[in-house]
Amino acid sequence: MKTVAILYKIKNHKQSLLSNFITLLTLIISLFFIGCANMQTPTGGPKDSIPPNLLSELPKNLNRNFKDKIIQLDFDEYIKLNNYQKEFSISPDVDKQPEYKIKKKSLLITLPDSLEENTTYTINFGKGLVDFNEGNPIVNYSYVFATGPELDSLSVSGSVTNAYTKTFDPKQDLSVRVLLIPTRQDTIFGKKKANIFTSVDSTGNFNIKNLREDTYRIYALKEENNDRIYNNAEELIGFLKDSIVLKQNIKDIKLEYSKGKPKDFRVSDRKIQKDGRISMRFNQPLDSPSIRIIFPEELQKQAYYKYAETNDSLYITLPKNEFDSIKFEISDRKIILDSIILRRGKNDKYNRELIPRLNITNKVDKINHITITSEFPITNIDKEKIIIKEDTVSRRNFQLQKDTIDTNLYHVRFNWKAKKSYELIIEEKAISSIYTDPNKELVTKFTLDETENFGDINFTINNLDSNINYIVQLMDDKKEKVIDNKYLYNSNQLKYSKFPGGKYTLRIIKDINKNNRWDGADVYNKTQAEPIWYLDKPFTIRANWEQEETIDTKFE
Known part of the structure; x- marks a missing residue:
């Protein structure tokens, strides 16, 4: 019996050791996995918002008699390119662009062989160089060098605004670029890229640095195709009427950009709508448009023309669309501008429903x-x-x-x-x-509507020229919707009778050419956009009240 008892104790002891061993092994494995998990990048905590720090430039920035082919910029963390084709630029521009290559924490720039002698070049990086992890851009950095003994150091700075709204909207207008063209090269405008340019910042300000003494023409251009050429009727343009003579730094230049008048008239779109109407759109508004069907000529008497308020488009309605082709002649102020042909598909069908x-x-x-x-x-x-x-x-x-x-x-x-x-x-x-x-x-x-929420308000408007036509627009207080149009000529009295109570503001357009609409800039004839004045604060029309107000205008 003793032997059996001893063997039983030995067996229990072995099982206890085995159990302890398994427990210890499980604990070690658990600690191992916990340790591995702790080796991962921690989640949470503040997000990295600090851009890479520049450690060295080789060759040094602002170098003269520059002969190197490669520029190396070293940073304190890994970097990458972000939309650099749009963000990076070199000014003056070159036919063959530099090559940009990332090597870990360095940016290598290989310059083309076509650099001009005795010229100061500026490489602007915009927001195209960012850190690898969070994409924080390096801002307000540019690399400048001169291929000659002199480093140009003059600058031109100022601001841009929309000529119609008198504001700068960073959500819509960050694509605006400011172009400088030496007057001896001004014939390239609208044909070739401007070599000297810069983008505006989020407040509409610009600063073009490292310029040489010269006489320049300056433009603000909001593009559609990013080619630095004013060659699209939808693009916005602004300019100074006179050239600028740069002998010292010039500040506070103010440019207003607007949709300008294209150099040549054309019909930008024409087609037959599904309801049978013919639609036609022009690349510019017309002053006194006239459309005539010249083939088949008998359709002219049957045609009904409905122009848009801006006279830049219209609808043409015919009793029946049974023609194979139709030819129109477009005129403005009795001057023929163009003629176009529109063809109709033989199997085309139209859904024409008269809806009140x-x-x-x-x-x-x-x-x-x-x-x-x-x-x-x-x-x-x-x-x-x-x-x-x-x-x-x-x-x-x-x-x-x-x-x-x-x-x-x-x-x-x-x-x-x-x-x-x-x-x-x-x-x-x-x-x-x-x-x-x-x-x-x-x-x-x-x-x-039983509310008696209607009132009268009468304005006396000072500082109006008696020989100028003015367009007065009553707008909502957010300046988003035009509620009423009136025209003043040789009068400064403005009356609104029986208008719904509420908050409003006024926009007054100086209609210089008396065509009853606002006209943007005409860069080809050096005509600025027509001046606009906004009332600086909203006014209230009160129900069952008749108010008298005096306002002072100031057109810049």
């Missing part, structure tokens, strides 16, 4: 009438097929009148009453058009 359009949704007021119009020309509206119901009772004592100016607009007048429910029913075939397609029935329900 009203100026109300669910409310009507006693100041503004209900209006009826359509995208297509209206030849007549049958009053008998227009029904007004007041609390389900049909009312016939309303007026239906065609507008005296817009022949495609009809007014509905009625003595609307409070606490009544209304229905305006335009029955099927109520509206006649040059098309045979009738309108479908339209039912609109609404009530009277």
Whole structure:
């Protein structure tokens, strides 16, 4: 029995040792994996927002008699290129661009063989060089060298703004570049790239450094194709009328850019819409446009033309589109500008539906009438097929009148009453058009807006030239929407009667050429954009009040 007991104790001891060994092994493995997990990059904590620090430049920046082919810039951390084709630039520009290559923490720049003698070059990096992990850009850094004994050190600085809004929007306008062209090379404008240029910062400021003494022309250009050439009608341009003579640093240049007048007129787009209308768009507004069908000539008498308010586009409506091709002649102020041909596919089909359009949704007021119009020309509206119901009772004592100016607009007048429910029913075939397609029935329900929230305000506007036409635009207080247009000539009195109460502001345009619209810059004729003045703070139209206000304008 003793032997058995001893063997039993030995067996239990071995099992205990084995169990302890397994426990110890499990603990070691767990610690190993925990240690491995701790070796990973920690998550959380503050994000790295510090850009790479430049440690050395080889050759040194601002070097004269520069002969090297490779520039090496060393940083304190790994770097990478970020959209460098757009961000990097060398000024003056070169035919063959430098080559940029990253080698760990260094940027290697291989220069082309085409550098000119006795010239100061500036390499701007924009935001195209960033750290490897977080993409923090190196900003406000440029590398300058001179291929001759002199390092040009003059500068031109200033700011740019949008000529129409009088502001700079960093979300939309960061693509603006400022170009400097020596007057002896000014013939390249609009044809070749400007060699000397810079981008603007987030506030619209610019600074072109390391310039030589010379006479320059200066431009602000907001591009569409990033080629530093003003060659697109959609691009915005600004300039100083006079050249600048650079003998010392020049500051505080102010450039206003706008969509300018293209050098040559052209029809930028024309096509037949799915509803059968012919649309045409120009690359510039016209002052007194005239479109004529010259083939087939008999269609001219049948055509209906509807121009946009800006006179830069129009719709042409024909009773039937049965032509194979049609030829138009475009004129402005009775001067023929162009002629175009539009061809129609033989199997083309059109979905033409005359849809009445009203100026109300669910409310009507006693100041503004209900209006009826359509995208297509209206030849007549049958009053008998227009029904007004007041609390389900049909009312016939309303007026239906065609507008005296817009022949495609009809007014509905009625003595609307409070606490009544209304229905305006335009029955099927109520509206006649040059098309045979009738309108479908339209039912609109609404009530009277009972608020008496209307007021009057009268302005006396000082500092207006009696020989100049002014366009006065009433806008919402955020300057986003034009609510009313008025024109002042040889008068400084402005009246708004029965206007909804609320906050508004004014924009006044100096319409120098008297064409009743704002015109941007014409760089080819050295004409600046027409001046604009904004009221510096909103005003309030108060309900049931008549106000008198005096404002002083100052056009720059």
